[in-house]
Amino acid sequence: MSDNTYQLDPHCQAILQEYREQLPRFQKAAMEIYEQLKKVLDAACIVVASIEYRVKSEQSLAGKLELKGAKYASLKDITDIVGLRVITFYSDDVDKVASAVDRLFSVDWANSVDKRKLHEIDSFGYMSLHYICSMEGFPYRFEIQMRTVLQHAWANMNHDTGYKSGVEVPKEYLRNLNRLAGMLELADEQFSRIRNELTDYRRRVQALVASGNLDEVSLDGDTFRSYLRLGPFDALNRRIAAVNQAEIQDVNLMPYLSVFKGMNCKTLGDIDRIIKDNAEAAYQIATYQIGLTDLDIISSSLGPQDVCIAAILRSGGGKLGLKMLLDTLNGVSDSNEMMADFLLEQTRDLPFMNQ
Amino acid sequence: MEVKIIEKDNVITALLKGRLDTSVSQDVATQLQPVLDNAGKTIILDCKELSYISSSGLRIFLTVRKAAAANNGKVIVRDINNEIRQVFMMTGFLNLFDVQESSTAE
Numbered sequence: 001m002s003d004n005t006y007q008l009d010p011h012c013q014a015i016l017q018e019y020r021e022q023l024p025r026f027q028k029a030a031m032e033i034y035e036q037l038k039k040v041l042d043a044a045c046i047v048v049a050s051i052e053y054r055v056k057s058e059q060s061l062a063g064k065l066e067l068k069g070a071k072y073a074s075l076k077d078i079t080d081i082v083g084l085r086v087i088t089f090y091s092d093d094v095d096k097v098a099s100a101v102d103r104l105f106s107v108d109w110a111n112s113v114d115k116r117k118l119h120e121i122d123s124f125g126y127m128s129l130h131y132i133c134s135m136e137g138f139p140y141r142f143e144i145q146m147r148t149v150l151q152h153a154w155a156n157m158n159h160d161t162g163y164k165s166g167v168e169v170p171k172e173y174l175r176n177l178n179r180l181a182g183m184l185e186l187a188d189e190q191f192s193r194i195r196n197e198l199t200d201y202r203r204r205v206q207a208l209v210a211s212g213n214l215d216e217v218s219l220d221g222d223t224f225r226s227y228l229r230l231g232p233f234d235a236l237n238r239r240i241a242a243v244n245q246a247e248i249q250d251v252n253l254m255p256y257l258s259v260f261k262g263m264n265c266k267t268l269g270d271i272d273r274i275i276k277d278n279a280e281a282a283y284q285i286a287t288y289q290i291g292l293t294d295l296d297i298i299s300s301s302l303g304p305q306d307v308c309i310a311a312i313l314r315s316g317g318g319k320l321g322l323k324m325l326l327d328t329l330n331g332v333s334d335s336n337e338m339m340a341d342f343l344l345e346q347t348r349d350l351p352f353m354n355q
Numbered sequence: 356m357e358v359k360i361i362e363k364d365n366v367i368t369a370l371l372k373g374r375l376d377t378s379v380s381q382d383v384a385t386q387l388q389p390v391l392d393n394a395g396k397t398i399i400l401d402c403k404e405l406s407y408i409s410s411s412g413l414r415i416f417l418t419v420r421k422a423a424a425a426n427n428g429k430v431i432v433r434d435i436n437n438e439i440r441q442v443f444m445m446t447g448f449l450n451l452f453d454v455q456e457s458s459t460a461e
């Protein structure tokens with residue numbers, strides 16, 4: 001595009017020409033900054049909604065120069081030629097990302113701005129953290145904006161009505177937008193609070209599980225997962241495997257959560273008692289089934305499977321109880337009825353059935 | 356022991372026929388290589404004509420399962436007979452695989 005397209009004085013034309021010459025360098029730097037930032041955030045386990053990067057278009061730069069070109073002595077004074085935006089899920093994470101940016105790049109504090117702190121106690125609006133940065137080997141500064149998805153949503157909605165539109169917007173409309181900003185700020189705070197409370201809850205549960213206070217821990221997905229980390233079926237599986245010197249194939253035991261809930265377990269203590277009360281019977285079942293075979297591979301679900309079979313049979317659950325167990329674990333199927341018959345027949349004369 | 360591989364509509368089916376025991380396991384593993392090479396697809400191990408499976412056979416099934424898991428694929432074990440189903444139950448393998456019957460299969 002010719003410089004005649006834009007209303008620029010010679011000074012601004014020189015800035016624009018430098019931009020054109022340096023464009024490949026800006027594009028390379030933008031990608032490098034993005035990759036460095038992504039690597040650091042991944043390493044710190046900071047999960048973000050997105051990281052975007054862009055190089056300012058010639059048209060956008062020319063527009064900026066037309067409006068306030070005299071303000072810039074050179075291209076180096078324009079700090080948003082390369083721009084990145086990190087969108088986080090939680091407001092707490094904006095500060096974590098900022099800390100990562102601070103460690104990774106040199107931040108020009110005099111020109112960086114925390115828009116979150118610019119609001120008076122009775123005003124709401126644009127909330128974002130803008131850092132002006134530089135890095136070795138690249139002589140231009142660049143901008144990194146950090147905000148939450150809700151702040152991002154508000155900023156996008158506000159963009160049509162805000163400072164760049166050039167259109168006078170009714171005050172009532174702006175008031176509604178600002179009310180929305182206040183609501184989203186509250187929502188951001190609540191999301192962070194919920195996450196923190198959940199993290200605290202998980203820590204408390206892990207501590208209770210580790211200390212053995214299992215009766216105090218309600219049964220749910222999180223608590224059951226913590227419990228499984230203790231390897232409650234390991235001893236039984238090893239004992240069963242020893243019968244045929246079998247190898248044990250580790251599998252996910254989370255499907256047993258539904259089984260234990262179906263057996264009216266309310267706490268991890270309830271499950272622990274079922275295991276302790278039925279481990280010997282489960283061993284009898286497994287020994288009877290594989291002891292006379294040459295099967296030398298089992299899955300780690302064999303222990304819990306046989307514990308549940310033993311518990312059902314000892315509590316009088318019979319064929320129906322066994323079929324329900326198999327339906328829960330393997331999906332509803334006619335063959336489960338046949339397998340329930342098979343299990344009844346195999347366990348009928350085992351010692352635990354006659355105690 | 357015969358293995359026949361059929362590929363259709365992004366589904367790769369291995370038809371297994373005969374007894375899958377230690378004596379044939381190496382040969383079956385070789386014949387199943389095309390299945391492992393396509394582990395990102397839906398794999399059906401069709402056992403309609405499989406009459407017996409030993410620990411070696413279970414290990415082959417496990418290899419297919421691991422390859423599928425590593426490639427975001429899926430393994431369906433279809434139409435196992437009662438004896439093989441009992442072996443799966445006795446070893447805990449029934450919880451390990453998506454075991455289906457033709458009448459209820461996807």
